[in-house]
Amino acid sequence: VRAPLAEIVASGDELTLGRIANTNAAWLSRRLADLGFQVSRHTTLPDVLREYASEIRAAARRADLVILSGGLGPTVDDLTREAAARALGVPLVRDRRALAQIRRFFARRARTMPPTNERQADLPRGAALLPNPVGTAPGFAARAGRSLVAALPGVPGELFAMFDGPLRRLLEKRFPRRPAVATRELELIGLPESEVGRRLEGIASPQGNPRLSLMVRDAVVCVRLVARGRTKAEARRALGAVVKGVRAEFGDRVFGEGGQDPADVVAALLMRSKVTLALAESCTGGLVGHLLTNVAGVSRVLLEGLVTYSNASKARRLGVRRSTLARHGAVSRACAAEMAAGAARTARAAAALAITGVAGPGGGTRAKPVGLVFTAVRLRGRTTVEEHRIPGDRVAVKSRAARLALDHLRRRLLRIGS
Amino acid sequence: VRAPLAEIVASGDELTLGRIANTNAAWLSRRLADLGFQVSRHTTLPDVLREYASEIRAAARRADLVILSGGLGPTVDDLTREAAARALGVPLVRDRRALAQIRRFFARRARTMPPTNERQADLPRGAALLPNPVGTAPGFAARAGRSLVAALPGVPGELFAMFDGPLRRLLEKRFPRRPAVATRELELIGLPESEVGRRLEGIASPQGNPRLSLMVRDAVVCVRLVARGRTKAEARRALGAVVKGVRAEFGDRVFGEGGQDPADVVAALLMRSKVTLALAESCTGGLVGHLLTNVAGVSRVLLEGLVTYSNASKARRLGVRRSTLARHGAVSRACAAEMAAGAARTARAAAALAITGVAGPGGGTRAKPVGLVFTAVRLRGRTTVEEHRIPGDRVAVKSRAARLALDHLRRRLLRIGS
Numbered sequence: 001v002r003a004p005l006a007e008i009v010a011s012g013d014e015l016t017l018g019r020i021a022n023t024n025a026a027w028l029s030r031r032l033a034d035l036g037f038q039v040s041r042h043t044t045l046p047d048v049l050r051e052y053a054s055e056i057r058a059a060a061r062r063a064d065l066v067i068l069s070g071g072l073g074p075t076v077d078d079l080t081r082e083a084a085a086r087a088l089g090v091p092l093v094r095d096r097r098a099l100a101q102i103r104r105f106f107a108r109r110a111r112t113m114p115p116t117n118e119r120q121a122d123l124p125r126g127a128a129l130l131p132n133p134v135g136t137a138p139g140f141a142a143r144a145g146r147s148l149v150a151a152l153p154g155v156p157g158e159l160f161a162m163f164d165g166p167l168r169r170l171l172e173k174r175f176p177r178r179p180a181v182a183t184r185e186l187e188l189i190g191l192p193e194s195e196v197g198r199r200l201e202g203i204a205s206p207q208g209n210p211r212l213s214l215m216v217r218d219a220v221v222c223v224r225l226v227a228r229g230r231t232k233a234e235a236r237r238a239l240g241a242v243v244k245g246v247r248a249e250f251g252d253r254v255f256g257e258g259g260q261d262p263a264d265v266v267a268a269l270l271m272r273s274k275v276t277l278a279l280a281e282s283c284t285g286g287l288v289g290h291l292l293t294n295v296a297g298v299s300r301v302l303l304e305g306l307v308t309y310s311n312a313s314k315a316r317r318l319g320v321r322r323s324t325l326a327r328h329g330a331v332s333r334a335c336a337a338e339m340a341a342g343a344a345r346t347a348r349a350a351a352a353l354a355i356t357g358v359a360g361p362g363g364g365t366r367a368k369p370v371g372l373v374f375t376a377v378r379l380r381g382r383t384t385v386e387e388h389r390i391p392g393d394r395v396a397v398k399s400r401a402a403r404l405a406l407d408h409l410r411r412r413l414l415r416i417g418s
Numbered sequence: 419v420r421a422p423l424a425e426i427v428a429s430g431d432e433l434t435l436g437r438i439a440n441t442n443a444a445w446l447s448r449r450l451a452d453l454g455f456q457v458s459r460h461t462t463l464p465d466v467l468r469e470y471a472s473e474i475r476a477a478a479r480r481a482d483l484v485i486l487s488g489g490l491g492p493t494v495d496d497l498t499r500e501a502a503a504r505a506l507g508v509p510l511v512r513d514r515r516a517l518a519q520i521r522r523f524f525a526r527r528a529r530t531m532p533p534t535n536e537r538q539a540d541l542p543r544g545a546a547l548l549p550n551p552v553g554t555a556p557g558f559a560a561r562a563g564r565s566l567v568a569a570l571p572g573v574p575g576e577l578f579a580m581f582d583g584p585l586r587r588l589l590e591k592r593f594p595r596r597p598a599v600a601t602r603e604l605e606l607i608g609l610p611e612s613e614v615g616r617r618l619e620g621i622a623s624p625q626g627n628p629r630l631s632l633m634v635r636d637a638v639v640c641v642r643l644v645a646r647g648r649t650k651a652e653a654r655r656a657l658g659a660v661v662k663g664v665r666a667e668f669g670d671r672v673f674g675e676g677g678q679d680p681a682d683v684v685a686a687l688l689m690r691s692k693v694t695l696a697l698a699e700s701c702t703g704g705l706v707g708h709l710l711t712n713v714a715g716v717s718r719v720l721l722e723g724l725v726t727y728s729n730a731s732k733a734r735r736l737g738v739r740r741s742t743l744a745r746h747g748a749v750s751r752a753c754a755a756e757m758a759a760g761a762a763r764t765a766r767a768a769a770a771l772a773i774t775g776v777a778g779p780g781g782g783t784r785a786k787p788v789g790l791v792f793t794a795v796r797l798r799g800r801t802t803v804e805e806h807r808i809p810g811d812r813v814a815v816k817s818r819a820a821r822l823a824l825d826h827l828r829r830r831l832l833r834i835g836s
Contacts, residue, residue: 013624014447014457015631015642022440025462029432039432040469042462044443047624051458077624197493206431206465206495213433224433279704279725285711286697286704289725293703294813296779304735305725307697307707313722313765317735347731361714395712 001179001230003038004064010044010154011052011071011079024069024152024159031163033226035171036178037065047071049079049086056087060147064175070154072137074116080151085124088144092122098129098138105136130166134158141170148174179228182210182235184243186223187256189407196221196250203245210239219390219400219407220262255410262406263291269413270301270351275379277409278347279305280318280339280354282330283373287402288355303347308339318342331356331368333385336376344378351413352378355405357388359397371397375405377412384412419597419648421456422482428462428572429470429489429497442487442570442577449581451644453589454596455483465489467497467504474505478565482593488572490555492534498569503542506562510540516547516556523554548584552576559588566592597646600628600653602661604641605674607825614639614668621663628657637808637818637825638680673828680824681709687831688719688769693797695827696765697723698736698757698772700748701791705820706773721765726757736760749774749786751803754794762796769831770796773823775806777815789815793823795830802830 008025025042032039040063045051052071059066071080085092099121106113123129123140130139130150137153139162150167152159188196193216200223204212210227225242229235247254256265270277279289279302289305292298306317311330314320319342320335328334339354357373364370371390376383386408390400426443440462447457458481463469477484489498503510517539524531541547541558548557548568555571557580568585570577606614611634618641622630628645643660647653665672674683688695697707697720707723710716724735729748732738737760738753746752757772775791782788789808794801804826808818 013629013631014444014451015633015640022443025440026432033432038464040464041473044460046456046458211431213431215433222433281704281707283711284708285720286699286707286723286725289699289704289727290702290708290816293701293725293727293777293816296812299727302703303728304731305704305723305727307704307711307723307725309707309711309717309723310721317722359711394714398708398711 001177003036003179004175005040005062006032006037006065006067007041007043007059007063008039008067008069009055009059010069011047012044013046023156024154027156027160028067028069028163034181034183036181036228047077047079049083052079052083053086056083056149060087060144060149064147065171066144066147066149068149068151069159072120072139072151072153074114074120081122081124084142084149084151088124088142088149090125093125094118095121095123095129098123101131101138102136128170130162132158132162133165134161139167141167180230180232180235182227182232182239184225184239185258186243186246186254187260188221188223188250188253189219189255189262189403190253191221193221196223199249200246203249204242210242219403222259252411252414255407261291262403262410264295266406266410266413267292267295267298269410271297273413273416274301275351275413276301276303276349278303278343278349278352280343280352281305281307282309282314282355283357283359284355284398284402284405285309287398288353288405291402291406303349306343314339318346329368331358331372331374333374333387336374336385337383340376340378340383350379351409353405353409355401357397357401359394361394373397373401373404375408377409379412380416384408419595421454421597422593423458423480424450424455424483424485425459425461425477425481426457426485426487427473427477428487429465430462431464441574442572445574445578446485446487446581452599452601454599465495465497467501470497470501471504474501474567478505478562478567482565483589484562484565484567486567486569487577490538490557490569490571492532492538499540499542502560502567502569506542506560506567508543511543512536513539513541513547516541519549519556520554546588548580550576550580551583552579557585559585598648598650598653600645600650600657602643602657603676604661604664604672605678606639606641606668606671607637607673607680607821608671609639611639614641617667618664621667622660628660637821640677670829670832673825679709680821680828682713684824684828684831685710685713685716687828689715691831691834692719693769693831694719694721694767696721696761696767696770698761698770699723699725700727700732700773701775701777702773702816702820702823703727705816706771706823709820709824721767724761732757736764747786749776749790749792751792751805754792754803755801758794758796758801768797769827771823771827773819775815775819777812779812791815791819791822793826795827797830798834
């Protein structure tokens with residue numbers, strides 16, 4: 001079975017180009033791949049009606065499915081309805097059902113609908129309405145020759161909800177013959193991308209089935225595997241063997257699946273095992289606390305965080321000894337260990353995580369260069385310290401240090417059970 | 419003078435599509451607009467040689483300048499060299515100067531060059547080398563009909579450095595006749611995009627000169643104005659009047675220029691006025707500390723941050739009264755004020771910023787719904803508290819609350835001088 005080709009087209013000025021349109025394109029690309037489509041192109045062009053319409057026509061000639069993202073708002077800059085109608089060679093007509101939905105949206109919020117919003121109910125003649133369960137902008141889908149053109153709003157939350165709801169049902173009906181696909185994403189930490197790539201060589205490849213792709217983000221390498229088969233079961237079998245191989249090769253370096261951050265995994269482990277945590281951050285400046293508190297419900301286990309940026313603060317708040325600071329400096333194994341012990345003790349927490357390092361660009365020396373970071377974990381009365389050499393600028397060092405610190409804690413927490 | 423048209427073309431799989439390629443496209447789009455080009459399209463397509471080559475040819479027919487981003491690495495998946503050579507109808511030839519630069523890159527880092535990296539010195543015959551001052555992948559530029567095709571590496575830092583260095587010099591030589599452009603970006607905070615749009619109506623428009631575009635990110639609205647003229651002075655005059663109008667309309671809601679975060683402005687104000695700061699964060703979980711410590715040198719003024727997530731921590735670390743917590747709750751004006759006062763006192767800091775609120779999704783009540791956030795600033799013995807109602811999910815509430823808190827501090831710091 002051939003995978004139907006899909007293209008994504010969006011418009012915007014140079015300020016928005018590559019921002020929201022591309023968040024959406026990235027998300028759509030993965031979802032479409034998971035549904036057995038092959039994403040063959042993603043185009044962003046300026047808000048010029050003639051060019052937008054002609055690109056929609058060109059895309060509909062090349063691909064089986066064309067998704068338009070954005071430009072369905074109420075203002076004159078929102079050109080998608082006009083461009084699609086022109087590309088399809090039909091006029092816009094006001095859709096009564098769409099208008100009723102927009103009115104209901106405002107009524108539920110006890111707001112009066114501005115007259116400009118009526119435009120949002122205009123659809124190319126003959127198009128099917130895709131109702132918007134979240135916002136005011138309805139979408140639509142229409143036949144263009146042998147292709148299907150579907151328009152979704154640009155607000156990511158609305159686009160995601162409409163793709164997974166009404167559009168997905170439509171795609172399943174209109175494209176009954178697609179390859180069966182099975183997908184897994186494994187997240188690894190603590191290894192450079194080049195080493196991950198090399199060690200994957202005998203296991204999976206970008207040309208194989210499953211098809212391998214890699215992406216690096218902070219200290220995390222994401223390994224994506226997409227398997228195809230005649231049936232879902234066949235695709236899953238092809239995938240399963242390779243996933244097993246990847247896990248065997250990398251062991252506990254694999255920390256998560258499906259786009260997780262180390263913080264998500266650590267928060268889940270803490271909540272499951274009911275271990276309370278205190279943080280002592282220096283060079284990461286609060287980032288570890290921020291990442292952990294992105295997880296709802298973490299307040300049950302996260303007692304407090306101390307961003308002890310100054311030496312005085314390290315001594316006063318955490319009880320780091322002045323002699324330690326004088327002899328070894330703030331960026332040292334000894335200081336990291338005392339920070340973790342002090343955080344656990346003063347917060348009366350079962351576990352503590354401490355980070356100290358040189359984020360740069362200043363402050364580096366020959367002995368302690370920019371990117372040198374120590375992480376310490378205090379758990380069940382035992383403190384472990386790890387040393388990291390992190391490449392990159394200040395923001396990259398902070399970002400990677402936070403993930404490596406969380407991963408250090410994750411590995412300690414895993415060993416509680418065993 | 420007509421603005422030369424520019425297109426950006428990149429390749430990638432669905433995992434990387436819309437990620438790095440698009441960071442680069444967004445950056446390039448702005449830089450090209452500032453140089454008097456009109457960015458007419460941005461295309462991302464899969465790593466398939468035939469399609470990539472044919473898209474380069476099509477782009478070179480449509481546009482005066484085609485920038486290829488990415489795909490210049492050493493592996494077989496890096497197709498840009500091959501695709502460009504095929505599009506130009508020339509063979510690849512190994513460039514001695516490029517090879518020498520790659521060897522030097524490894525030599526300086528005392529590493530042996532893997533033989534696969536030699537491929538990076540292959541350029542389409544007749545192309546000019548664009549040296550890479552930062553990494554191993556050299557770029558190149560070549561004539562294709564009436565168009566110029568330039569290839570830059572995909573690593574953002576390398577792409578930025580090469581565009582601003584060798585490519586920019588080449589563009590100035592090859593495109594001597596471009597409209598003169600003057601650009602300004604003003605950042606506003608604390609107003610919804612719709613209100614900013616409405617109040618800008620008599621001042622600037624997307625069709626005017628300067629051309630207006632808006633982008634929202636967290637609680638910040640970015641107002642971008644691009645003016646064109648026959649001369650730089652003419653463009654600057656057209657811009658200046660409108661910038662003055664925007665500033666007059668929005669007063670101190672304008673907090674920065676050119677892509678600044680509120681944290682950048684606050685860090686600069688603190689460092690300039692030598693005011694030391696302590697943070698007391700609850701619902702933001704460390705994000706304010708993280709944002710401030712992204713600014714190099716802030717350690718001179720940022721003494722410490724306390725993420726007092728639990729009530730016990732608020733009482734013990736900051737001296738918030740148990741009676742305040744019992745009577746008003748942790749999310750209250752009174753608690754925010756005591757957190758700020760306690761942070762300043764215990765850290766011996768000249769200023770303190772405190773945040774407490776309901777980030778959601780749980781924990782909201784009728785009286786204290788999700789998104790209710792109090793920020794408090796202690797400065798010169800006086801505490802001010804502001805109340806915010808922030809829409810969005812947990813991550814959005816945290817992100818906006820952090821910016822609104824920093825802006826509260828910014829406005830207090832500005833009034834020190836007056």
